Amino acid sequence: MHIDYQRAVTSSFQGRTGGIILGVVAVTALCGPALVGSPATPSPAVLQPPSAAYPLGTNDFGQDLFAQLVHGARLSLAVALGAGLLTVLTAALIGGAAGLARGWADTVLMRLTDAVLAMPAMVVIIVIAAYFQLGPAGLVLVITLFGWPGTARVVRAQTLTLRNKPHVLAARTFGAPGGYVLYRHILPDLAPILVVGFLQSARRAVFLEAGLAFLGIGDPTIVSWGAMIQGALRFFYLDAWLWWLLPPALAIAATILSFTLLGNILEALLDPRLREVRHA
Amino acid sequence: MLRIEELTVRFGAETVLDRVTLELPAGASLAVVGESGAGKTTLGLAVTGLTVGRLQGRILWGGTDLLTLPPEEFRRLRWNEIALVLQHGGDNLHPGLTIEQQVTEPMIEHDRHKPAAARERARRLLREVGLAPEKHRAFPHTLSGGERQQALIAMALANDPGLIILDEPTSGLDTVTRRDILALLHGLSGRCALLLLTHDLAAASALAGRTAVLYRGQVVEEGPSGKVLRGPRHPYTRGLLRAYPNMTTTKDLQGIPGRAHRTHGGHGGLHPHTHDYTHHPHPHGTHRHGPEADPATGDGRSRHRGCPFHPRCTQAVAPCPTTRPPLAGEEDGHRLACHRGGIVPLLQVRGISKRYGAVRALEQVTLTLYEGETLAVVGQSGSGKTTLANVIMGLTAPEAGEVWLEQEKVARRDRDFYRRVQMVFQDPAASISHRHTVLQAVAEPLLLHLGGRLQDHTDTVRRVLEEVQLPSDDLFLQRYPHHMSGGENQRVAIARALTLGPKLLVADEPTSALDASIQAKIFRLLLQLQEERGLALLLITHDLALARKVCDRLVVLQAGRVIETGPSDQITTSPVHPHTRTLVAAAPAFCSGCENK
Known part of the structure; x- marks a missing residue:
């Protein structure tokens, strides 16, 4: 199937908006840290308002807030990407296996899913993150550990539906081996679900990472958007929230929004029935 | 009774009948069906000693081998014991003699009756076959096809033969006349044996106790008519039945792929692989053979080899082009010549x-x-x-x-x-x-x-x-x-x-x-x-x-x-x-x- 991704994304307002935002964040995350100074180096110039040297001023340690915002983008996106991919992979494996195998394997896997789903994820994540003083990698693992069941259930349900679709049955009557059926007929139809799952997980990861940092849980030396907000709260009486709190908050919101917008577009794109007819 | 054993008839290089074995008990009826050119007429002519081809095998009539009979004796036998009603026989009637004269003639010629008695008997026979008395003195050209057919049957009956061979007795007749002729022939059953050579399958099923299917000079299926014509075992018989319009079956007419006869150098069998897109070698060998596989099955000599139907058969396997299947007996005398035991x-x-x-x-x-x-x-x-x-x-x-x-x-x-x-x-x-x-x-x-x-x-x-x-x-x-x-x-x-x-x-x-x-x-x-x-x-x-x-x-x-x-x-x-x-x-x-x- 030939899809012109670029064209599909750029041809709609949603796609353009999401793409531009995520593009800006991604470029910032990739290149930005090399261009700005160190975000953690303290300086005597504390609590400075924006200036030419410090576009967003400094915090109470005299650290460059703009540099922190730029470095925060890298962390947020890395966690989002890692958690998103790992979650979807886990969900696809477990949900797909349950849907294809059926029988006792299905039962075992689904009870496991229910068990994980029944746990209060937020509380457990907070406890684990606080106890182990988790870094970004640890965070990705923990988010994945509690993030996969939702998508896995949807994947399983979809797999069960797909395996009895006439076109899948038809492929079997051409003598197609199981791997071929999975790859050519089942996975493509799971793709929209996986994309949605990825974007949900990524969104959640951005949110969780920011939230945990805001709560001061985890490694306190890590520079992140959440940690910036947490630091800013103590100086609410100053005008500092304008350049200290608002930028990371907006960055978080914009990143999450971009994931959502792209999610809508990609979902429509992977399903030709939602695609507009392009015939002349 | 008639017994044909391994009868082979050749015209030059062409084998028209190939080891045909058939049996017709006294008073019974046998239909030999097949497409034009299958050798039906040759069979009839061979039994009456009229064929010009080279003959092999035996034709036993009441214990005598007709093929060893001198021509004189054969002439005596013909009409007296074995009568032949030729295809389009009406055309062979003498145009200058009345019907009655022509029916009388064989009786006089074979010294069976005095002329007066012979004429009397001729009238009776003509009435018997349904020809109105006013037509008895008519000349053949004034009669319809059906009436001429009736006259020919009367002629055949003249000397009370033990066997009447009828070649396409119903061809060219309208359905009502055909029905009358069939009824007439049906009335003869028991009086003498009937050998019916026809492509009219319904006539075979109505008249004959047994039916033999002839394909390119070979008997491919033979058995009780009901079984052969309603439950055919040979693919050819089924093809023949599918192509035959009748009031019983409801399925649309279908032909048989390919042609029975080859043009010179042409491939008379199936069009090779018209619908076989993949050209897979078939592990079970049920694929047909393209031109490369059967280079010479059509000419007379190679007819001895293999099943005659294999180039047109859709279920041919390895031995079909090379080995001739024996006409093997089944239960209740239903015989079949097919390597695959009939339709698979x-x-x-x-x-x-x-x-x-x-x-x-x-x-x-x-x-x-x-x-x-x-x-x-x-x-x-x-x-x-x-x-x-x-x-x-x-x-x-x-x-x-x-x-x-x-x-x-x-x-x-x-x-x-x-x-x-x-x-x-x-x-x-x-x-x-x-x-x-x-x-x-x-x-x-x-x-x-x-x-x-x-x-x-x-x-x-x-x-x-x-x-x-x-x-x-x-x-x-x-x-x-x-x-x-x-x-x-x-x-x-x-x-x-x-x-x-x-x-x-x-x-x-x-x-x-x-x-x-x-x-x-x-x-x-x-x-x-x-x-x-x-x-x-x-x-x-x-x-x-x-x-x-x-x-x-x-x-x-x-x-x-x-x-x-x-x-x-x-x-x-x-x-x-x-x-x-x-x-x-x-x-x-x-x-x-x-x-x-």
Whole structure:
């Protein structure tokens, strides 16, 4: 199937908006840290308002807030990407296996899913993150550990539906081996679900990472958007929230929004029935 | 009684009759049927000593071998003991003599009667055969074809022969005259033996106790007429019957692929691989042989080798072109010359049961589908039709029962199975992946079986699409199922199922989404494939009216059980089971006698 991704994304307002935002964040995350100074180096110039040297001023340690915002983008996106991919992979494996195998394997896997789903994820994540003083990698693992069941259930349900679709049955009557059926007929139809799952997980990861940092849980030396907000709260009486709190908050919101917008577009794109007819 | 043993007749290099062995007891009747040029007339002429060919073998008449008889004796025997009614014999009547004179002549010539007695007897015979007394003195050209035929029969009866050979006694007669002649001949049974040489299968079934099927000088099937003509075992006999218009069968007429006779140097057999797109070597050898495989089966000499029918046979196997099958006896004297034991049961479903919870979808379902046959499984929705199709295709595991393909139990369904068996699904649009274009969809089986890249199969895809009356331009090849109508999707699905050249097509309501006009075309195509290469169809439908036109046999399902099975005509005209009667009564029909409504 030939899809012109670029064209599909750029041809709609949603796609353009999401793409531009995520593009800006991604470029910032990739290149930005090399261009700005160190975000953690303290300086005597504390609590400075924006200036030419410090576009967003400094915090109470005299650290460059703009540099922190730029470095925060890298962390947020890395966690989002890692958690998103790992979650979807886990969900696809477990949900797909349950849907294809059926029988006792299905039962075992689904009870496991229910068990994980029944746990209060937020509380457990907070406890684990606080106890182990988790870094970004640890965070990705923990988010994945509690993030996969939702998508896995949807994947399983979809797999069960797909395996009895006439076109899948038809492929079997051409003598197609199981791997071929999975790859050519089942996975493509799971793709929209996986994309949605990825974007949900990524969104959640951005949110969780920011939230945990805001709560001061985890490694306190890590520079992140959440940690910036947490630091800013103590100086609410100053005008500092304008350049200290608002930028990371907006960055978080914009990143999450971009994931959502792209999610809508990609979902429509992977399903030709939602695609507009392009015939002349 | 007449006994023909290993009779071979040659004209030059051509063998017209090849080791024909037949038996006709006194007073019995035997029909020899076959297409023009099968050697029927030569057989009649050989028995009456009139053929100019070189003869081998023996023709025993009451213990005497006629072939060793001097011509003088043969002449005495002719008319007195063996009479011959020639094809278009009316033309051979003497134009200058009256009918009565001509019937009288053989009696006088053979010194059987005094002239007066002979004339008296001639009149009686002519009355007996139904010729009105005022016509007795008429000249042949003033009589109709039927009347001349009656006169010839009277002539044949003149000297009370023990055997009358009738060559095409009904050809060229209108149906009413034909009926009268048949009644007349029927009245002769017991009085003398009848050897009927005809292509009129209905005449054979009405007159002859036994029927022999002659193909290119060889007897391929012989047995009681009822069995041979209603339950033919040889593919040729079935082909002959399918091509024969009659008031009994309801299926459309079908021909036999290829020609019985070759033009010089031409390939008289099947058009090679017209519909076999894959050119697979068939592991079971049921594929036909292209021109390269049978370089010289048509000329007279090679006729000795192999089964005469193999170039046109859709189920020929390795020994067919090289070894002649013996005319082997079966139970009740039904003899057959076929290496495969007659038409092969292609698909056998034995005692299949399937439940869904408390619902019995299938209960001990057993059915057989023969090579080149159409079998319809009819029944209401929920009678288990689709489940049966899925069980055959291996998409649903039954609780009990077995599926056999080409007389081998299907243990696992591998590619070899699916190359021979394909299915058209009930919901054609859904059976094509919505991610696949027409090209991708139709090429999928080819890619799976032959490998290669998509582009390698484009030409094949175009060809099958054209066969199912679809466009094959690039624009159409790039269409997605949701861009097409239900009818187009259905035909794409059918085209896809045909790409591998299967022997059996399981079609689950294959034309439910189509207009009647396109449905008709699709079935013409499927029946043409059946004619050309013995495609067997398992048609799953609720449409009895359709089934009756395209199917040889019907199986009626009710609540997962087979309640009735038999020839389509029999089930649709005289159903036995009450539920079948309901289905027949509910089938669409035009109101008769209400043209003024």
